[in-house]
Amino acid sequence: MVCQAEGCDKPASWAEVHHLDPWSKGGKTDLNRMALLCRPDHRRIHSADYLHERLPDGTIRFSRRT
Numbered sequence: 001m002v003c004q005a006e007g008c009d010k011p012a013s014w015a016e017v018h019h020l021d022p023w024s025k026g027g028k029t030d031l032n033r034m035a036l037l038c039r040p041d042h043r044r045i046h047s048a049d050y051l052h053e054r055l056p057d058g059t060i061r062f063s064r065r066t
């Protein structure tokens with residue numbers, strides 16, 4: 001598996017799975033609701049400096065918050 005961030009082909013680690021639904025909201029452990037990310041992109045998805053959206057193919061697109 002490789003990182004699902006747009007334009008990134010680093011190996012993704014299962015240890016770095018990002019859950020798109022918070023558990024507190026009843027998020028399921030469903031691959032459609034998770035993103036496999038490399039370590040730098042996982043840090044980025046939690047960064048206040050970036051917004052992210054999920055494209056129809058499951059890719060995560062980052063954009064810098066302005």
Ligand SMILES: [Zn+2]
Binds near residue numbers: 037038040
């Ligand atoms: Zn990545």
